[in-house]
Amino acid sequence: MKTLQELRRDIDAIDDQILDLLNSRSRLAIEVGKVKAGENRDFHVPSREREIYERLAAGNSGPFPNEAVRSVFREIISASLALESPMKVAFLGPKATFTHLASLQHFGLSAELVPQKSIPAVFEEVSKGRSLYGVVPVENSTEGMVSHTLDMFMESDLKINAEILLEVSHDLLSRTGRLEDVKKVYSHPQAIAQCRNWLDENLSGVPVVDVASTALAAQIVGEDYTAAAIASEFAAALYDLKVVRHRIEDQVNNFTRFLVVGRKMADRCGDDKTSLMFSVKDEPGILHRMLEPFAKRGVNLSKIESRPLKKKAWEYIFFLDLAGHISDPVVSDAVQELKNYCQFVKILGSYPRAK
Numbered sequence: 001m002k003t004l005q006e007l008r009r010d011i012d013a014i015d016d017q018i019l020d021l022l023n024s025r026s027r028l029a030i031e032v033g034k035v036k037a038g039e040n041r042d043f044h045v046p047s048r049e050r051e052i053y054e055r056l057a058a059g060n061s062g063p064f065p066n067e068a069v070r071s072v073f074r075e076i077i078s079a080s081l082a083l084e085s086p087m088k089v090a091f092l093g094p095k096a097t098f099t100h101l102a103s104l105q106h107f108g109l110s111a112e113l114v115p116q117k118s119i120p121a122v123f124e125e126v127s128k129g130r131s132l133y134g135v136v137p138v139e140n141s142t143e144g145m146v147s148h149t150l151d152m153f154m155e156s157d158l159k160i161n162a163e164i165l166l167e168v169s170h171d172l173l174s175r176t177g178r179l180e181d182v183k184k185v186y187s188h189p190q191a192i193a194q195c196r197n198w199l200d201e202n203l204s205g206v207p208v209v210d211v212a213s214t215a216l217a218a219q220i221v222g223e224d225y226t227a228a229a230i231a232s233e234f235a236a237a238l239y240d241l242k243v244v245r246h247r248i249e250d251q252v253n254n255f256t257r258f259l260v261v262g263r264k265m266a267d268r269c270g271d272d273k274t275s276l277m278f279s280v281k282d283e284p285g286i287l288h289r290m291l292e293p294f295a296k297r298g299v300n301l302s303k304i305e306s307r308p309l310k311k312k313a314w315e316y317i318f319f320l321d322l323a324g325h326i327s328d329p330v331v332s333d334a335v336q337e338l339k340n341y342c343q344f345v346k347i348l349g350s351y352p353r354a355k
């Protein structure tokens with residue numbers, strides 16, 4: 001058996017090789033960046049990234065775990081992208097929101113992530129070209145749709161470039177880390193709703209205060225030794241708080257879906273999703289007819305959602321998610337047929353389906 005010293009020497013030699021290879025890869029990424037700049041293409045290509053992760057996971061013989069392969073390559077690609085072109089990404093802040101976490105999961109540590117005060121502010125940052133992409137929440141598996149985000153697509157022409165799925169887990173955080181010191185709890189109303197049973201059982205009678213985000217709650221609690229925040233563990237690290245209790249949410253498997261918006265349409269990856277919105281004339285049987293173009297072509301619809309059309313009472317806009325890319329003939333034919341029944345149809349984007 002080798003000695004510890006010998007084993008460490010072997011590891012050093014391998015680390016040197018990894019570093020050499022990382023630099024060779026980076027030089028190639030810089031070349032790719034030049035080609036893309038010449039052809040006016042997007043630097044960030046979610047479909048290509050997905051292909052890389054899947055190819056590596058399929059060929060990985062271990063023992064290095066696939067989850068770690070993904071994290072390592074997330075950062076390699078993030079750094080490569082920054083070498084191609086430094087990139088700003090706007091997200092619904094403040095720092096340490098779940099949208100911040102989702103942005104880090106998708107873009108890695110080398111992107112410049114810029115917190116925004118509201119969902120409209122994220123859209124404006126991207127529309128005006130100050131950030132290349134924006135990240136906003138769109139749906140929670142227990143609380144439902146984030147209607148603010150859907151409403152933004154009525155006014156904005158930004159396209160959905162990717163979706164991010166994040167498991168949302170809430171911790172109780174405070175300065176002291178002791179449950180008996182907690183005389184007040186702060187959090188976002190959705191987070192409070194998701195931890196209602198736990199609060200009733202463990203902090204009954206303690207006032208619970210709504211604030212604009214879980215991150216803001218953590219920020220407030222940073223200055224008050226008698227308060228606690230329901231927020232992520234990530235917020236604890238950022239605002240110097242201790243975890244009083246881990247995972248206090250009532251439902252396990254609580255996922256939030258986020259959208260990455262940009263100014264251009266994303267490329268096809270072969271396992272895509274398309275989101276569109278449309279409004280229909282108010283007449284009998286119209287809902288049935290508008291779904292028929294998809295049903296008869298076997299296009300799978302994963303979601304339909306309606307929102308009131310603000311300009312007119314009792315008229316609605318529909319949001320539809322379906323399997324496939326808008327460049328797939330069955331999808332584009334179905335959408336073409338849908339247009340016959342609609343006052344307007346807007347494609348919000350085709351993008352790789354998150355797993």
Ligand SMILES: O=C(O)C(=O)C[C@]1(C(=O)O)C=C[C@@H](O)C=C1
Pocket residue numbers: 029032033043044045046048049052076077078080081084
């Ligand atoms: O292949 C590309 O298009 C690249 O820009 C290279 C690369 C990578 O590092 O592999 C970097 C960023 C893209 O989002 C996808 C892949």
